[in-house]
Amino acid sequence: MAKKKIIVVMPAYNAEKTLPKTYNDIPKGFVDEIILVDDASKDRTVEIGKELGLKVVVHKQNLGYGANQKTCYKEAITEGADIVVMLHPDYQYDPTLLPHIVKPIEDGKCDCVLGSRILAKDAIKGGMPWYKYFGNRTLTIIENLVLGQKLSEYHTGYRAYSRELLEKVPFESNSNNFVFDTEIIIQLVAQKFSIKESPVPTRYFKEASSIDFSRSVEYGTAILLRLTYYVIWKASGIQIFRIRP
Numbered sequence: 257m258a259k260k261k262i263i264v265v266m267p268a269y270n271a272e273k274t275l276p277k278t279y280n281d282i283p284k285g286f287v288d289e290i291i292l293v294d295d296a297s298k299d300r301t302v303e304i305g306k307e308l309g310l311k312v313v314v315h316k317q318n319l320g321y322g323a324n325q326k327t328c329y330k331e332a333i334t335e336g337a338d339i340v341v342m343l344h345p346d347y348q349y350d351p352t353l354l355p356h357i358v359k360p361i362e363d364g365k366c367d368c369v370l371g372s373r374i375l376a377k378d379a380i381k382g383g384m385p386w387y388k389y390f391g392n393r394t395l396t397i398i399e400n401l402v403l404g405q406k407l408s409e410y411h412t413g414y415r416a417y418s419r420e421l422l423e424k425v426p427f428e429s430n431s432n433n434f435v436f437d438t439e440i441i442i443q444l445v446a447q448k449f450s451i452k453e454s455p456v457p458t459r460y461f462k463e464a465s466s467i468d469f470s471r472s473v474e475y476g477t478a479i480l481l482r483l484t485y486y487v488i489w490k491a492s493g494i495q496i497f498r499i500r501p
């Protein structure tokens with residue numbers, strides 16, 4: 257079987273300090289292409305991305321993290337990716353683990369892999385604030401119940417998707433904000449794509465996190481709302497956000 261084309265996408269916003277470190281740790285021989293989408297950063301993210309030789313796509317104005325991912329996935333599909341890995345350029349997730357993140361999809365075992373900080377059991381030690389840990393664990397229990405999964409967390413930014421999944425899931429109609437990450441999981445569960453998890457260490461430091469307590473509450477509320485929409489869709493077929501094409 258031909259080797260699968262692996263493309264790493266990095267949704268970036270003001271990532272100048274952490275982008276070189278993130279890039280340096282990517283196992284180069286393993287990855288076919290790296291695409292950086294800049295969401296109108298105010299710093300030198302674009303210049304640094306170009307200096308590093310990445311394919312850089314620039315949003316003229318700041319559209320948000322979800323909108324950034326939409327551009328990332330569309331570009332990766334256009335470039336012929338078989339497997340797309342989202343890696344945050346804020347150095348929060350360990351790029352050296354890419355082969356582990358990709359393997360279950362390469363082996364045809366699933367269409368989505370989530371890098372789990374909870375499976376690695378070092379979330380608090382790695383600096384995750386207690387309220388985020390508590391929110392993560394509580395929301396995960398609810399998400400598992402509603403979506404019928406047995407995942408350890410849904411809130412990771414380290415994810416791999418197969419091309420088939422990205423072609424079939426209507427991610428373009430999702431939120432332009434952070435809740436995009438939950439919406440895409442709801443959509444892939446609704447289409448019965450399977451998910452596997454791979455442990456990844458937790459890293460928190462100043463540049464790796466822009467989500468404070470009030471934005472976390474907003475994020476949690478948005479997730480609960482999307483889960484409610486999923487329950488409504490299951491019960492009545494009515495789609496309040498686009499769950500199936």
Ligand SMILES: Nc1nc2c(ncn2[C@@H]2O[C@H](COP(=O)(O)OP(=O)(O)OP(=O)(O)O)[C@@H](O)[C@H]2O)c(=O)[nH]1
Nearest residue numbers: 267268269295320321324344345346464465466467
């Ligand atoms: N496109 C876009 N990307 C953003 C924006 N804010 C943050 N990002 C990027 O999205 C990624 C995640 O943002 P973070 O603020 O680190 O949030 P998080 O990692 O999900 O959550 P915590 O680390 O727990 O705070 C980073 O790589 C940022 O570069 C934004 O307004 N627009």
Ligand SMILES: [Mg+2]
Nearest residue numbers: 346348464465
């Ligand atoms: Mg972060």
